[in-house]
Amino acid sequence: MVATYILSCIRIGTKPCKYFQLNSPLFNGEEGIFSKIEIDELIPSEWRLEQQYDDGQFEPTSWPVFVKPEWGQNAAGIQRADDLASLNRIRKENANQNIRFLIQQCAPESREFEVFALRHHADKSNYSIFSITEAVNHSERDPVNSIKNPGTEYVEITEKFSEDQLQKIWRSVNRIGTFNISRSSFRADSIEDLVAGKFHVIEVNLFVPMPIHMLDSRYRMKDVISMVLRYMMRLALITKARDKTLPEKPVFTKIMLYNRTSPVLNFLRSKI
Numbered sequence: 001m002v003a004t005y006i007l008s009c010i011r012i013g014t015k016p017c018k019y020f021q022l023n024s025p026l027f028n029g030e031e032g033i034f035s036k037i038e039i040d041e042l043i044p045s046e047w048r049l050e051q052q053y054d055d056g057q058f059e060p061t062s063w064p065v066f067v068k069p070e071w072g073q074n075a076a077g078i079q080r081a082d083d084l085a086s087l088n089r090i091r092k093e094n095a096n097q098n099i100r101f102l103i104q105q106c107a108p109e110s111r112e113f114e115v116f117a118l119r120h121h122a123d124k125s126n127y128s129i130f131s132i133t134e135a136v137n138h139s140e141r142d143p144v145n146s147i148k149n150p151g152t153e154y155v156e157i158t159e160k161f162s163e164d165q166l167q168k169i170w171r172s173v174n175r176i177g178t179f180n181i182s183r184s185s186f187r188a189d190s191i192e193d194l195v196a197g198k199f200h201v202i203e204v205n206l207f208v209p210m211p212i213h214m215l216d217s218r219y220r221m222k223d224v225i226s227m228v229l230r231y232m233m234r235l236a237l238i239t240k241a242r243d244k245t246l247p248e249k250p251v252f253t254k255i256m257l258y259n260r261t262s263p264v265l266n267f268l269r270s271k272i
Contacts, residue, residue: 008236032254033071075146107187183209
């Protein structure tokens with residue numbers, strides 16, 4: 001995908017490195033991350049799960065809860081705590097890490113949906129690519145679904161929605177934020193509830209939100225290649241059409257230095 005994106009950018013005359021500016025207004029330059037706490041504040045209250053920084057003393061009133069690094073990709077570092085003993089064990093494991101952790105309430109809904117959205121370069125009120133994929137896990141209750149979880153499979157269900165239903169979900173995504181590219185994780189009890197806005201948001205990915213529906217095992221390699229060619233050209237187009245009046249931020253460099261310690265890296269981090 002990266003190589004195809006670079007070639008697509010060259011073809012239309014834009015710089016591939018400008019990809020990192022697509023969601024830069026939401027990047028916390030001081031912390032060097034897309035802060036989950038700050039993005040959480042964008043979520044309308046009826047969709048937002050209780051979430052807070054873990055101070056080491058907080059005791060949840062319901063279980064399970066999820067312990068999450070303030071920033072990460074593909075569910076890296078997320079662990080489920082089923083009781084106070086397991087929460088304290090996780091805290092002990094994380095004690096030496098130079099990052100902050102969050103505790104998030106478990107969503108009560110039974111099904112998990114990944115909504116990938118790429119804004120249209122010519123009509124920014126609409127999407128260029130929009131897909132809905134269900135994360136299916138039959139082996140765990142309240143799992144940490146990810147590409148690294150062997151019990152998780154991804155099944156694209158976009159075809160189950162009418163265009164009107166897709167537009168309703170697109171409007172829900174835009175209520176959270178006008179992202180150029182995003183993948184949001186929703187928990188709902190049914191497809192109908194997802195359309196009707198009866199869900200909770202468990203995560204919004206803004207850095208490199210892979211179109212995870214391409215992991216659907218029903219797709220053959222030629223299908224995946226076709227999607228990559230089409231998607232990366234559209235990503236190149238929205239990169240070229242980004243708002244160039246916004247100040248640029250060192251998104252890639254800051255994130256690459258995040259949670260890495262050494263005198264040299266600390267010096268570099270202070271200079272960026």
